[in-house]
Amino acid sequence: MRALFVDANDTLAAVTERLLRADNLPVAINRNPAISPDDLPRLLDGIEIMIVDHTAVPTPIAAKCVGLKHVVFLGTGARSYMNPEELSRHGISVHTIKGYGDTAVAECAIALMWVAAKNFGEMDRGMREGNWLRRDAVQLTGKTLGLIGFGGIAAEAARMAAGCGMKVIAWNRSPKTHPGVEFVPLQKLLAESHVVSLHLLLNDETKGFLSRDRIAMMRQGSILINTARGAIVDEDAMLDGLRSGHIAHAGLDVFTIEPLPPGHPLTKLPNVTLSAHSAFRTPEASDNLIGAALDHCRRIIAGGR
Template identity: 40%
Template sequence: MTKRVLVTTAYLAPGGEVDRLLGAAGFETVFKQPGQELLDVVEDVDGIVAGTDAFTAKVIDAASRLRVIGRCGAGYDNIDIEAASRNGVAVTFTPGANRRSVAEHVLALMLNCARLIPQNIASVQAGGWEQRSGRELEGATLGIVGLGSIGKTVARMALALGMRVLAYDREPVAEPGVSSVSFEEVLRAADFLTLHIFLSESTRHLIDAEALRLMKPSAYLINTARGEVVDEDALADAILSGSLAGAALDVLREEPLPADSRLRGLDNVIVTAHIGAATVEARSRSSLMATRQVIDVLQGRTPENLVT
């Protein structure tokens, strides 16, 4: 029987490089269609090239033939790892595939904050011609929480711009030009604080009211990691009270941003639609890596970046 691989990643399509790679390996490719529920399409597949869909215990339990989920991305908190392990389903992910794209997005967000670009664009479109003073990045302090592959790439870009770079990581990592400091120190010193950590029980709401109180009133928070690592209510309080200059968020507690979010409409809060890794290059690297991992498992080999 020909093995079937389901592709749920929204930006992948029939005839593309993932489809061709699976076909060359002798597998049948099935693409999840917009509006389809996972429960309706997982029952008779052997592998999944997965996007951001929620692979709950109910979904995994319903997939009786499933042997592997290859997650296109650096995080896998949308997959119930315990349920996968219980069902003998291997889970893989693609760390590092999107590090350049995410790091460049962090730089773009930081520049937008520093030079008040969104506010200036809005003013010009409304008929104004304001010339508010921003600030240069050279000489500013960048604080990084999480010095993994993305954090390191951000650090190198910031150093090239003449920034002072401090980093906090639970397991201190040596990186040329970067000073390793405590969590409290990085909060207090940062002009821009960027987050690059996985979501876990220990990191959920790591940036809470207490953490935000330690930051400078002139500082900006940048989050391209996971929305839940920031307490959004505490963030809204800090910005509205003037105890934080602003924030740039590519990830949110709930996506899309709810209409009644307290962050909506604040001119010193930039929100992008989780596009940090949304480049042609990063998506190609990530999807091909995940597909090769799926193929490895289905052909009896041990894949790279195995979670369980």
């Protein structure tokens, strides 16, 4: 069996090459992160395993890739790019990678929280334009961080926030316990949290999870952080909340449409801090990610599944 990393950027290509040096795995690298789905049948001619970072894999296109049997998606959010159930019906298994960047993503969520609380983004933009722009800030020590969804990333965020002197509460779809974290009903979390941070996987049940009604339940003037997936939030409701001040600030690493289109309403609001879906981009996370992807390839080649 042969594998191809179809859309490697320079960073991930270099990591893949380094990790492959002492290995005989039949993995090739296509150093072009800007391919389109229509390129896949040509690229995957004779390839059984596709490693994919960010390219959409529509089911009708995948069905044209005659020999394709496995998709190794670099992350957990494969549903943003493909339909695993539909692909399965065409004999294509989708493999995802968990836990590779828990610390990196949690650090990004905490960083966005601090930038939002201190209004650094707005002051930085103002000063670059020649304005001595001063803004009041939120003191986070003693405030409450509410984590919606509690996996590895949220556990890391809880550890960091506790170290900053914050109270940490959480809600999860299935019962959980964690040292130093109080698990509460969702309505209580929304009402009491000074900062709400989203850590849910995107699926049919969580799409639009933070709805207009749930945003209305949030504490007046709270901060919203999203390093999970853009589609978890009702974007129009979030925009209305930001404009009214009900949401004081949003720190966002993910968006409903990516890349974020030029002139998008989020780019025009002063109380939004944006990052380009980069929470996981650290050398440590990249090594973990590619190492896990190559382990998937080893298992598939050794066992056929």
